[in-house]
Amino acid sequence: MSRTVYVNGDFLPEEDARISVFDRGFLFADGVYEVSTVLEGRLIDNEAHLIRLQRSLDELKMGCPVTKDELVELQKELIRRNNLVEGGLYLQVTRGAADREFGFPRDAKPSLVMFTQVKNLINSPVAEKGLKVISVPDIRWQRRDIKSVGLLAPALAKQAAVDAGADDAWMYEDGFVTEGSSNNAYIITKAGVIVTRHLGNEILHGITRRSVLALAAENNITIEERPFTLEEAADAAEAFVTSATTFVTAVVSLDGKQIGSGKPGPLANRLRQLYIEQALKS
Numbered sequence: 001m002s003r004t005v006y007v008n009g010d011f012l013p014e015e016d017a018r019i020s021v022f023d024r025g026f027l028f029a030d031g032v033y034e035v036s037t038v039l040e041g042r043l044i045d046n047e048a049h050l051i052r053l054q055r056s057l058d059e060l061k062m063g064c065p066v067t068k069d070e071l072v073e074l075q076k077e078l079i080r081r082n083n084l085v086e087g088g089l090y091l092q093v094t095r096g097a098a099d100r101e102f103g104f105p106r107d108a109k110p111s112l113v114m115f116t117q118v119k120n121l122i123n124s125p126v127a128e129k130g131l132k133v134i135s136v137p138d139i140r141w142q143r144r145d146i147k148s149v150g151l152l153a154p155a156l157a158k159q160a161a162v163d164a165g166a167d168d169a170w171m172y173e174d175g176f177v178t179e180g181s182s183n184n185a186y187i188i189t190k191a192g193v194i195v196t197r198h199l200g201n202e203i204l205h206g207i208t209r210r211s212v213l214a215l216a217a218e219n220n221i222t223i224e225e226r227p228f229t230l231e232e233a234a235d236a237a238e239a240f241v242t243s244a245t246t247f248v249t250a251v252v253s254l255d256g257k258q259i260g261s262g263k264p265g266p267l268a269n270r271l272r273q274l275y276i277e278q279a280l281k282s
């Protein structure tokens with residue numbers, strides 16, 4: 001059975017859903033998105049995702065065709081219609097359709113599209129094994145804090161990883177790791193300190209990052225929010241990534257060199273457990 005997707009006011013079978021060829025999301029990547037986790041049929045951390053959505057929209061002076069409360073109702077309806085128990089809900093707002101001009105059109109109506117994806121998030125085989133990552137130069141634009149649909153650079157990074165027989169890529173700039181292709185990046189030093197890049201325009205302000213750092217602080221784990229180098233990462237006791245759909249997932253090698261024991265480390269595993277327990281309780 002096909003999925004039901006939401007497109008500009010209608011719930012439709014995915015094969016019937018249509019967007020204009022003039023949509024600026026298609027022509028200019030002039031749009032923003034969010035991915036919220038769904039566990040046991042419920043949205044996790046959704047309020048924070050919608051706050052970040054509004055921030056991305058504001059930064060790009062873009063409107064949204066529905067209010068926040070309406071958006072939540074539409075998200076819940078889409079989950080219901082697809083009987084989604086575990087997976088992700090993708091939502092995208094673009095500036096809408098207008099004849100092709102670089103400047104913003106005066107009267108385009110923003111587009112809203114949503115779809116669901118079924119995924120095994122809690123019992124993920126990838127999380128059990130840990131990720132092999134390669135490093136690639138970060139060639140993205142300078143406003144990575146905006147969750148823009150312009151994702152060609154991370155797609156190239158991820159494909160370079162796959163071509164190299166790895167699972168994902170960590171991007172670096174001036175010798176320092178910025179983040180993963182679609183996640184925030186962390187190392188744990190031999191002294192047991194979590195190090196992750198500080199917030200700024202250079203990285204996406206991950207919703208999972210915020211929750212996991214709060215859990216780490218509650219559990220008296222020391223956190224340093226600062227840039228770290230690839231050399232520090234190669235020499236770390238453990239490493240991991242966070243994102244809405246991977247939670248906390250250990251990184252077990254970097255550029256072919258094993259990190260720590262070469263298996264998901266105890267602290268990464270503990271943080272994953274703590275995060276899942278909290279999500280299921282929420």
Ligand code: PMP
Nearest residue numbers: 182183184204206207208243244
């Ligand atoms: N950084 C980048 C570049 C991402 O694409 C994502 C996932 N959207 C993240 C970090 C993690 O963000 P979140 O925890 O909100 O999913």
